[in-house]
Amino acid sequence: MMASWRPMGIVVSALIIFSSIAYLLLSLTFIHPIRHQHTTAASSSHFRAPAINPFAELDGAEASQIYTFLHQTPNSLNLSTDTRGGNQIYLIELLRPNKTDAVEYLESHKARPDRWARVSSLEIHDDDAFIVDYMVGPLPPSNDTQILPLEYNHNSGRNYVQSPVSDVFAMLDWALSIGENASDITQELLGATTNRDDLDDPDVLVIGCRPSFLHAGRTVQWLEFFGSGMDSDSRSILPQGLYVKLDIPGANPATWTTGQWFYNGILYDNETALREAIKSPDFVKLELNQDGSWSDTEDFETSFPERDMPPPLSIQPYGPRYHLDRKEGFISWMGFSFYLATAQATALSLFDIRYNNTRMIYELGLQEALAHYAGVEPLQSGLEFLDTFFGMGSMMFSLVPGVDCPGHAEYLDMSYHKGGKMYTNRNAICIFEYTSDAPLQRHTSTFSATVSRNTYLVVRSVSTVGNYDYTIDYIFYLDGSIEVKLRASGYIFGAFHAEPRGHPEPHDGHTNEYGYRIHDALHTSMHDHVVNFKADMDICGTSNTLVRTSIEPLQRTYDWDKPEVSGVRNTMHMVHKSVTHETGLNWPSNSHDMYLVTAPGSVNKWGETRAYRIQPGTGMGNPAHLTILNSTTLGRSALWSANDLWVLKNHPDNEPASAHHLNYLAPLEPLVDFEAMVDGEEIEEEDLVVYFNLGSHHVPSSQDIPNTLMHTSASSVMFVPFNYFDYDVSRAMRQGVRIDRRREAGKSMSKNDGSDKEEVRKSRVARAENENKDDEGVKYFGARYEGPVTVSEKMLSPDLSHYMKERLDGQWKAVRNSVGGGLPGLFVGKERAEDDGGRRLDW
Incomplete structure (x- = not known):
C-alpha cells in the first residue's frame, strides 16, 4: 500500500449513510446494443502497449471479487442484501494510482502499482442517510486487503456526505x-x-x-x-x-x-x-x-430534393494509420501515444500523453460539468446541475456508427460496476483519423505551389445527461498540438411563458431579461455551461513555469528614424512575466496575452526555452466562466468556475481533482473545496497542473427548437508547441503536393533570373523521392491513392438494427431518464x- 494513502485513525463506523435517488436509479438492469466493430490491421494482435495500463478500470472479475469479499468477510460496513433497506454497495471502481507510483512504473516498467478500489456505500443511521467512500486494497482481495476511509483525496477531511433521502x-x-x-x-x-x-x-x-x-x-x-x-x-x-x-x-x-x-x-x-x-x-x-x-x-414530411441524395463522406481507403491495443486501451499515432481510462462520474480521461516517447501531459480529462440557470419563476431562478453527480461516464451511451463518427471509426466499450452488477456501454468511445476541409499548410510562389493535407486523430465520446448530450473530443494534430473540444446538443431546459389563455398580449421587447419567447407558452432561460478539465503538464519533466507573455503598445525612439520621425515611434513589443503563485486567469481581451507552460531548464536548438502554449481553440469564441458571483445555490461546490483557467502547484497524490461528484449534495461543505487548493503556493519551476474551462453563455433562441445545434455551441482549448521543437515537426508526416509552376511559363527564362536557388531545391526534392514520382512537374510527398479503393456499404451505411433488438421494455429510456x-x-x-x-x- 502506498504511504500517502495511510489514514490517521481507524475505519469510520459504517452506520452512517444512504443514497441519493440518482445513484439508485442508475443501477437498473440495462442491456446495451452490440458493438459495431470494424476490424483492422492496426488494432490486431501484433500491436502492444509498452506496459500494462495502470489506469484501466476494474474488469468484471475484479469487481465481483470485491463485492463478494465485502459481503462475506466480517467488517464494519454491515451490508444488507435487501434492495429496499439496509446498507448497500452501489459503486465499485478503480482508485487510480498515485502519479509518483504510476510514473515510476511507466518509466522503468517494473512492478505495476498495487490495484485499489474505490467503494461507495449507501448507509442509514436512524433517520439520517449518508453516502460514504472507502478504499479497498490491495487487490485481489486476500487476508492483507484493507477497508479504509477514503479521505486523502478530499481536502474536507471527510469521506461522506449526507443525503436528504433514504428511500x-x-x-x-x-x-x-x-x-x-x-x-x-x-x-x-x-x-x-x-x-x-x-x-x-x-x-x-x-x-x-x-x-x-x-x-x-x-x-x-x-x-x-x-x-x-x-x-x-x-x-x-x-x-x-x-x-x-x-x-x-x-x-x-x-x-x-x-x-x-x-x-x-x-x-x-x-x-x-x-x-x-x-x-x-x-x-x-x-x-x-x-x-x-x-x-x-x-x-x-417536408424535404428538399437534394435531401434524397447521400452527402459526401470520409473514407479510410487502406485501413487506419493509428495503432490500437484494445486490451490495454493504448493508442499510437504519428509520434503521439497515450492510455485511455474511464470513470463512472468523469467519463473518459487520457494518461501519459507522449510525443516521440517524451511525456508532455500526464493526465488530461474531465473534472465537472456545470449548468447554471437564471429565470423569473421558482424553478429556473436557481436551477443548476453538476452533471458528474449523475455519472457522465455511466452515461457514455452507444455512439451511432456512420453518424456520430465516420463509418471507418473503431469503437471501444465502457464498463462499470454498480449495485452489485457489471454493465457495459457498447461503442461508448470511437477513434478515427480525419482529414480537414482546409489544408494544414499551403504556399504559392512564382515557381511552385505547395499544399499539405490537415489530418488529425480524434478520440470521441458522448455523455447524455438528461436533456443535454455532451460530445467531448480529444484531438491530436501532426504538429504536436492537442485540442480538447466540447459540443452540446439536445433539448434546452425551457421556462414557462406566462400569458393569459385566449388573450395573447403583444410581445414586449423590454421583458427579455432572462430569455426569449420561442413558442406559444414557452420561454428560454439564459444559462452558463462551464465544463472543467484537468491538464497535468509535464513539459520536459516536472519543473515547469507559467509565463504570461503580453503584447503591449510601446513608444520608443530609434536612431535610424531621424530626421523623418522627430519624436517617438508608436509600435508594440512583448513583455514576459512569470506567474509566481497559484492563481486563476481569464482569456484576455483582444488576445493580447499568451500563456506558456515553459521548461526553464530546457532549450531548443536555437537556445529558446521550450514550452507549450495554452490558448482558446476552434469553436464559437473564448470558452466562458460562470457569470454568477457567489452563486446562492452552488455555495462552495464549484469555485473553479470563477475563472477561465487556473494554474496550481501539483499535489497529484492528495489533490487529484478539482471537484467531487458528491459536492452536489454538500454545496456549503463540499468534499473537495477547490478554493482550498489555491492557497498561494509558489509555482516557479514546479510540477504544474492547469484546470481549464470549456463552455459558453447560452442564451437560447428560436433556433434552439427543437434541439440546440452542435456547431453553435462548440468551444475548445488547445495546447500548442511553442519553441518546443526545433522546427515544424509536421513536415515529416504530412501529405500533399508540390507543383512546379515554371513549366507553365515555358523554358525561356534566363538563368540569371534568380531561379538558381529554386533549381537546387528541386534537385533535393527529386533525390529524396528518387525522381520516380515526377509527373510533368507534380511531386507528391507522402502516399498517393494509386491502387483500387473498395469501400463497403457497411462502412457507408452501418447496420443500426441492434438498437431496437436489445431495447427491453423501456429500459433504455429508463436509464437515460434516471439522470433526472x-x-x-x-x-x-x-x-x-x-x-x-x-x-x-x-x-
Whole structure:
C-alpha cells in the first residue's frame, strides 16, 4: 500500500449513510446494443502497449471479487442484501494510482502499482442517510486487503456526505401522490393529470424539481409540472407553469411536507388557497404549453430534393494509420501515444500523453460539468446541475456508427460496476483519423505551389445527461498540438411563458431579461455551461513555469528614424512575466496575452526555452466562466468556475481533482473545496497542473427548437508547441503536393533570373523521392491513392438494427431518464422499468 494513502485513525463506523435517488436509479438492469466493430490491421494482435495500463478500470472479475469479499468477510460496513433497506454497495471502481507510483512504473516498467478500489456505500443511521467512500486494497482481495476511509483525496477531511433521502421508492411515490392529490387543480389549469396506471398515456403530466436549498441533509425544492414529451423525450421544453414547494428536513419520509404553490406570478400558501382562488371569477388561466410536431427532432414530411441524395463522406481507403491495443486501451499515432481510462462520474480521461516517447501531459480529462440557470419563476431562478453527480461516464451511451463518427471509426466499450452488477456501454468511445476541409499548410510562389493535407486523430465520446448530450473530443494534430473540444446538443431546459389563455398580449421587447419567447407558452432561460478539465503538464519533466507573455503598445525612439520621425515611434513589443503563485486567469481581451507552460531548464536548438502554449481553440469564441458571483445555490461546490483557467502547484497524490461528484449534495461543505487548493503556493519551476474551462453563455433562441445545434455551441482549448521543437515537426508526416509552376511559363527564362536557388531545391526534392514520382512537374510527398479503393456499404451505411433488438421494455429510456431522478431535475410519471424485485417503477 502506498504511504500517502495511510489514514490517521481507524475505519469510520459504517452506520452512517444512504443514497441519493440518482445513484439508485442508475443501477437498473440495462442491456446495451452490440458493438459495431470494424476490424483492422492496426488494432490486431501484433500491436502492444509498452506496459500494462495502470489506469484501466476494474474488469468484471475484479469487481465481483470485491463485492463478494465485502459481503462475506466480517467488517464494519454491515451490508444488507435487501434492495429496499439496509446498507448497500452501489459503486465499485478503480482508485487510480498515485502519479509518483504510476510514473515510476511507466518509466522503468517494473512492478505495476498495487490495484485499489474505490467503494461507495449507501448507509442509514436512524433517520439520517449518508453516502460514504472507502478504499479497498490491495487487490485481489486476500487476508492483507484493507477497508479504509477514503479521505486523502478530499481536502474536507471527510469521506461522506449526507443525503436528504433514504428511500428512493418513497420519494417517487410521494412525488406522484402530490400530483394525484392535486389532480383537480392540474385538470382545471393544465388539462391533464399524473397517471401511474397508464404509463403510455401521451397526455400524462410528469414532475420535475430542483433544490433551492441543500445543507446537512435538509433540502427545500420547487417542483413543477411538465408535459410528458412521450415521443421525442421533449419534456424539458414542456413546462406547464404550476409549481409547488417541498420541504424535506431529513431522510425520514414522515417528515416531508408540501408548502406554497405558485401560478401566474402569485404565491399561494397551500393547495387549498389555490383551489379557492381558482373559483374566483377574476382568476386568470394561462395559455397551455402543448406538445406537438414542433418538438420532434426529425421532419419526415417536408424535404428538399437534394435531401434524397447521400452527402459526401470520409473514407479510410487502406485501413487506419493509428495503432490500437484494445486490451490495454493504448493508442499510437504519428509520434503521439497515450492510455485511455474511464470513470463512472468523469467519463473518459487520457494518461501519459507522449510525443516521440517524451511525456508532455500526464493526465488530461474531465473534472465537472456545470449548468447554471437564471429565470423569473421558482424553478429556473436557481436551477443548476453538476452533471458528474449523475455519472457522465455511466452515461457514455452507444455512439451511432456512420453518424456520430465516420463509418471507418473503431469503437471501444465502457464498463462499470454498480449495485452489485457489471454493465457495459457498447461503442461508448470511437477513434478515427480525419482529414480537414482546409489544408494544414499551403504556399504559392512564382515557381511552385505547395499544399499539405490537415489530418488529425480524434478520440470521441458522448455523455447524455438528461436533456443535454455532451460530445467531448480529444484531438491530436501532426504538429504536436492537442485540442480538447466540447459540443452540446439536445433539448434546452425551457421556462414557462406566462400569458393569459385566449388573450395573447403583444410581445414586449423590454421583458427579455432572462430569455426569449420561442413558442406559444414557452420561454428560454439564459444559462452558463462551464465544463472543467484537468491538464497535468509535464513539459520536459516536472519543473515547469507559467509565463504570461503580453503584447503591449510601446513608444520608443530609434536612431535610424531621424530626421523623418522627430519624436517617438508608436509600435508594440512583448513583455514576459512569470506567474509566481497559484492563481486563476481569464482569456484576455483582444488576445493580447499568451500563456506558456515553459521548461526553464530546457532549450531548443536555437537556445529558446521550450514550452507549450495554452490558448482558446476552434469553436464559437473564448470558452466562458460562470457569470454568477457567489452563486446562492452552488455555495462552495464549484469555485473553479470563477475563472477561465487556473494554474496550481501539483499535489497529484492528495489533490487529484478539482471537484467531487458528491459536492452536489454538500454545496456549503463540499468534499473537495477547490478554493482550498489555491492557497498561494509558489509555482516557479514546479510540477504544474492547469484546470481549464470549456463552455459558453447560452442564451437560447428560436433556433434552439427543437434541439440546440452542435456547431453553435462548440468551444475548445488547445495546447500548442511553442519553441518546443526545433522546427515544424509536421513536415515529416504530412501529405500533399508540390507543383512546379515554371513549366507553365515555358523554358525561356534566363538563368540569371534568380531561379538558381529554386533549381537546387528541386534537385533535393527529386533525390529524396528518387525522381520516380515526377509527373510533368507534380511531386507528391507522402502516399498517393494509386491502387483500387473498395469501400463497403457497411462502412457507408452501418447496420443500426441492434438498437431496437436489445431495447427491453423501456429500459433504455429508463436509464437515460434516471439522470433526472435525484434531488435536482427529478422527473416522475413517464417511463417504466423493473427493479430487482419485479416491482414496477414510475419515473
